[in-house]
Amino acid sequence: MSEEFNLNQVIASERELERAPKRGMFLLDPRLKLFLLFLVIFLNIGLAINVISGILLCLGLLTFLWTRPPLGRTTFFLLAPLLTVIITVIGFSIGFGVTPIFELWGVSVYKEGLIQGGGVALRVYCDVTWLALTFITTPFAQILSALRWYKVPDILVDTLGIMYRYSFLLYEEFLRMHVAATTRGGRTTTWKSIQSVSRIGAQIFLRVFDRSERIYWAQFARGGQKDA
């Protein structure tokens, strides 16, 4: 998990995004990308017809080839739901249907369940492909601007921005404190581990509290409105 949340990797990824040649989805306006994404989700999930999901997935993959987004984040996006999808397909195959295909260790695998599980996998990857196309090719600040344009309340957009910015910072602080606690014997027993993690959690919360006030006053000192 630590590798996924590495701030430096995120910054590198954002820089890579800025340097990327502008083609495919990179050329589209973020507002249009969000509209396309929600249209795809509506068609894919709302209608839940495997053929439509298949066509949308193919379109997404072709757009992928045209856009050629950064490989690292794309791979992560495509691999992230894989384990859940496999478990879902297995669960559906043995949990639904009336026509057994084969039996494994006394458990029957049904044809209908397999088709249904396959449908779920198709829908998941259709959505994930378009999610990746939208969010990998768009800097976060532009996504926030697009959300504002769609009249999402300011308080939610602002909070989302702070969440994105400080998530990585807080996690790095957590990791530093966690390493320090571990080297001081803070994880020798289960109870000590719980205590250490709780202490770190409390410290992070206290830092969050103080930092939030500092951020506010820094913004205010630079001309930010008091109630904004």
Add this chain to the structure above:
Amino acid sequence: MHISEGIITGIPAAVFTVVSLGLVGVGAKEMTKFAKEFPEKKPLLGMAGAFIFFLSLIPIPAFTGTTSHPCGAPMAAILLGPWIGIALTGLSLFLQAAFFAHGGFSTWGANVIILGVGGAMCGWAAFKISRKVGLSLVVSAAIGGFIGNILTYTFAGLTLASVLSTGPQPQYTFMQYLGVIYTAYLPTQGPIAIGELFMTGLIIKYVYEQRPEILESLKVVTVKVSIIFLVGFLLFLPIQTAVAQNMDNTVNNQQHQAAEPEGEETGMMGMDEAINESLAEKAGMPPRDPYINIEALGDVWNTIILLAGGICGFIIGRWWDLLFVGNQKCQKNSI
């Protein structure tokens, strides 16, 4: 807990999404109110959201299309209120779906209801009820964390079982699916729920120990009861002093009267002397001094009366708070 993309489709997905948008809308209103009341704490909302974001991003796969992990939502709700907790949950789930492919946009609505209502709202309610019945801050927070976590997974199981049992050609009934899902959750979620119990309680404890004013400013606890106690004590002190002086005067008068020669007017006698002792003498049991005669010890007697008064005042103040202040939904108790 996250129900993954593609599991819920069609009208149920739309209904979940609309209901969740309503809940997050109410949460957004509460957030705006919070930001207006405490403008300097506005960034805290984002940071609390970041906290939920991390905790609920540690997936442990379970049965068909769902995962286990700590919630974090109960603690956010305890600190910032249930509606803000729900709104932050919604934002956290949005970020997870957009940047980590965890959960999804089509199941965002269902996940908001599960984590927001089950985790944040129910966890907060458990915390508040525990405080009302007089449990300490730490124990109440621990109960809130535990109940929030358990109910999150209860809601997730119910949602998933209802979706699966109404799917085409289900192999099992609703209850059987529910049983299978809960059985799948138990080995991963049981220890995590216990962990969340301890962690929520301990985090609140450590924060309170180090910076109680933070919890007071967030209205998790207040000094109201402490103030009532202090005011009561300050009011009680002069009364006690007056009573003590009065008693001193009485004792002095009695001593003065006792020193006066017999046959002269002795003034008013106490009930013990006038009735009880005379009745005892008539019955053939003359009065004697007690084994520990504290009346004769002077100031010790006064001190004991003062202490008894203080203890009674504390008990009355405590019960007054439990019976009346609590019922008025002040939600302001001390540890």
